[in-house]
Amino acid sequence: MDQISTRLSPPEAPREFGFFMNGAWVPAGDRELFDRQSPAHGVPVTRVPKCTVEDLDAAVDAARRAFDDRRWSGLNGQARAAVLLRTGALIRERADEIAYFETLENGKPISQARAEVLGCADMFEYASGLARSLHGDSFNNLGDGLFGLVTREPVGVVGLITPWNFPFLILCERVPYILASGCTIVAKPSEVTSATTLILAEILSDAGLPDGCMNVVTGAGSSIGQALIEHPRVDMLSFTGSTAVGRRVVEAAGKSNFKKLGLELGGKNPQIVFADADLEDAADGVAFGIGFNTGQCCVSGSRLIVERSVADDFARMVQAKFDKVRVGDPLDEATQIGAITTEAQNATIMSYIERGQAEGARLICGGAQLDMGRGQFIVPTLFGDVTRDMSIAREEIFGPVLTIMPFDTIEEAIEIANDTDYGLAASVWTKNIDKALTVTRQVQAGRFWVNTTLAGGPELPLGGFRQSGWGREAGIYGVEEYTQVKSVHIEIGKRDHWVK
Structure with a gap:
């Protein structure tokens, strides 16, 4: 896709997007389109496809294959870190473009959008170090005949549902940490703010992320989002939104495959x-x-x-x-x-x-x-x-x-x-x-x-108590959130036979 330089006026015509799957753009084709109007200017600014459940299935299959064949999780930390670092650099190169479309679709001030985008580059750069430092533990206190290891393994395919209020920031508080853990992703942005999620998918591909590791399907939460929550081949679901919808996410996940959940919900702070x-x-x-x-x-x-x-x-x-x-x-x-x-x-x-x-x-x-x-x-x-x-x-x-x-x-x-x-x-x-x-x-x-508010950086975790959600994002905690813990017991020497 051609990049567009930032202008401090709405575009003359909406920018048309496909969706992103298996490392490539998929044209909208004969799918129904969603025209997004700028909430500040009342003119159309983007056009994205309304994906079908079949599109979602194909995206999940791509993420599943990419995880199972270990094209990403099987890489060492240095190789994954290199991709995340390159992504941060490309975000900085395209910061004006990303901020422009974030403002057009969301309505937030361009100065705020630009600062958020640069902060998102920080997220990827910080997470690159975590890809190399993620580790488990060992137990050398089990006696001479047994040695114990605790390993962290990526949970698998992660479904990611993000809201319209911080389309790029909330996305980047999750994606680099999910990728640092070795997982693959199927993302579903809000239908009213899909552009910057699609742009990030392209950036990740350009940065060297293997095909199928970051897939983006666009459409309504009631159809595509619900299907992603219920999908039996998705191992974990990260959802950011209202507490009311969060309850429905818990119910739906429990009815499918008891997938692991990360929830950042409402607040009255x-x-x-x-x-x-x-x-x-x-x-x-x-x-x-x-x-x-x-x-x-x-x-x-x-x-x-x-x-x-x-x-x-x-x-x-x-x-x-x-x-x-x-x-x-x-x-x-x-x-x-x-x-x-x-x-x-x-x-x-x-x-x-x-x-x-x-x-x-x-x-x-x-x-x-x-x-x-x-x-x-x-x-x-x-x-x-x-x-x-x-x-x-x-x-x-x-x-x-x-x-x-x-x-x-x-x-x-x-x-x-x-x-x-x-x-x-x-x-x-x-x-x-x-x-x-x-x-x-x-x-x-x-x-x-x-003595401050809304301050912070990628080092400290995000998340809530009570009905504000489950789990933590960002920091080392955010990488660990997308892992499973495995205990490994290694016997040393000759076994004391049970059957004599």
């Missing part, structure tokens, strides 16, 4: 601010924590829990930050908050804003659509007088909507933070190390930030 924090820093961090990716982020800090003595002042500080946030065309380098990705999500966010007011919450600022002449935009929204039983305080809104609840003691702050079904992420803002450590230890969340 607290940001706890103590009076002794640097309140200027905290206000900026809180605004960023809910405004990043227009709040369409499973780890966004959507519940602001503030020490009562500074709650009113801090609310005004956050409001002042919201008032200065630049919402607009995501292809403008100055934009900080772009478009809502889908019409359905736009309607959902607005319905929660209406419900919050109906339940008695006080709308401090925002709460409205921004009329840009085209596209769908929502200004950052702040609610006060929120109680824990309100839907806006309990349910994942997945948009730029922030609720404020005050606390008086550290124990109350922790109680409010843990009063949720979720446990994905949390932040605490304080200059008191005792408070910071106490909160970090007692708030139940898989990712935690102290």
